[in-house]
Amino acid sequence: MEKIESLEEFYKRKFDWIPDNIKNEIGHFNVFEHEPIEVGKTKPLPYKRRDFFKIMLVVGNIDMSYADRVVAVKKQAIFFSNPQIPYKCENLERIEEGFFCIFNQHFFHRFGDLNQYSVFQPTGNHVFELSDEQVEQIKPIYKKMFDEINSDYVHKYDVLRNLVFELIHFAIKMQPAASFEKQQINASQRISTMFLELVERQFPIDENHPSISLRSASDFANQLNVHVNHLNRAVKEITKKTTTQIIAERLLQEAKIMLKHSNWNVAEIAYALGFTEVTHFNNFFKKHTALSPSKFRNG
Structure with a gap:
């Protein structure tokens, strides 16, 4: 990009x-x-x-x-x-x-x-x-x-x-x-907000920020200094989604952006997004889009 x-x-x-x-x-x-x-x-x-x-x-x-x-x-x-x-x-x-x-x-x-x-x-x-x-x-x-x-x-x-x-x-x-319904500002909301901010802070991927470091709920929990179960409950309560869903959605969004608008190859994108194997990235992308990364890029 x-x-x-x-x-x-x-x-x-x-x-x-x-x-x-x-x-x-x-x-x-x-x-x-x-x-x-x-x-x-x-x-x-x-x-x-x-x-x-x-x-x-x-x-x-x-x-x-x-x-x-x-x-x-x-x-x-x-x-x-x-x-x-x-x-x-x-x-x-x-x-x-x-x-x-x-x-x-x-x-x-x-x-x-x-x-x-x-x-x-x-x-x-x-x-x-x-x-x-x-x-x-x-x-x-x-x-x-x-x-x-x-x-x-x-x-x-x-x-x-x-x-x-x-x-x-x-x-x-x-x-x-x-x-814009008012929500009670409580511990769950604060933790969820910090979690979402940490997720976003890892993006966008570019030459100045070539890879992410936090991939799992445990990674984020350690960074926030809370137990992973506490983080999962808080995020589910506030967003109605699991931490895994939110992380996957954001990874998928960035993958689509990079496939369409960068000249990085699929392997480079996979490793930048924290996948240790290209096949894992291919399976992840196909599971959520029904297309391989290459077909999505050329479509």
């Missing part, structure tokens, strides 16, 4: 210039309007991670690929990307209009952890189809961003952070209310 794209590389690729304030001590933020692209003039956008967050409103039927999913946007949508999840947009010439803002984690230093919001979590929803009415509600938020970033107001970056939160909460509130 291609290496992560930096803010500097993004500006160079997109605009062939780099802003002077990109190393600003308060972090970086910018907002843009999508310009129409002529058919045949669009450059393919590589499937990769970026070291910044992006929230994009698009009107037009494009294809969004992120993690191991592909979402065909039929008419219009808002899309959330973060540094942990690789993505790409296809058919950009079909964008009729749109806006996007980009910012790094440092821009929100001391203003909250963006990763706590489902739109930026690996298992969360990242693409939200919008009605015409919803588009007209979101457009003014971006227009306010343009007004603020071009103003001389001394606290304009506070306003811009609030506008980013408006977009985040707008999308989250679109999800079913059942997703």
Whole structure:
């Protein structure tokens, strides 16, 4: 998989210039309007991670690929990307209009952890189809961003952070209310949360992080300093899944990503994901997809 794209590389690729304030001590933020692209003039956008967050409103039927999913946007949508999840947009010439803002984690230093919001979590929803009415509600938020970033107001970056939160909460509130039922914060939930964070911390696999070290429930229990039975009960209580299911699902997701978007061979992928034998990886993959890794890659 291609290496992560930096803010500097993004500006160079997109605009062939780099802003002077990109190393600003308060972090970086910018907002843009999508310009129409002529058919045949669009450059393919590589499937990769970026070291910044992006929230994009698009009107037009494009294809969004992120993690191991592909979402065909039929008419219009808002899309959330973060540094942990690789993505790409296809058919950009079909964008009729749109806006996007980009910012790094440092821009929100001391203003909250963006990763706590489902739109930026690996298992969360990242693409939200919008009605015409919803588009007209979101457009003014971006227009306010343009007004603020071009103003001389001394606290304009506070306003811009609030506008980013408006977009985040707008999308989250679109999800079913059942997703937000309050759960009692107890020991089981804390252990489950730490377990899920440890699982995610091992990914994505790339040249900077070539293999995982935790594969079994016992591995995670030892890392969390709890008995494996206690971990299994806590995870089952909170997620309704076993630790083995969750680990397998995440391994499968990463395997699909690597097979489709990296040039590593099947053996290299198998060992990176902690399988001691390629045959074990082949059996694991076929059990969950009914396809061999090679057939999935070439399909």
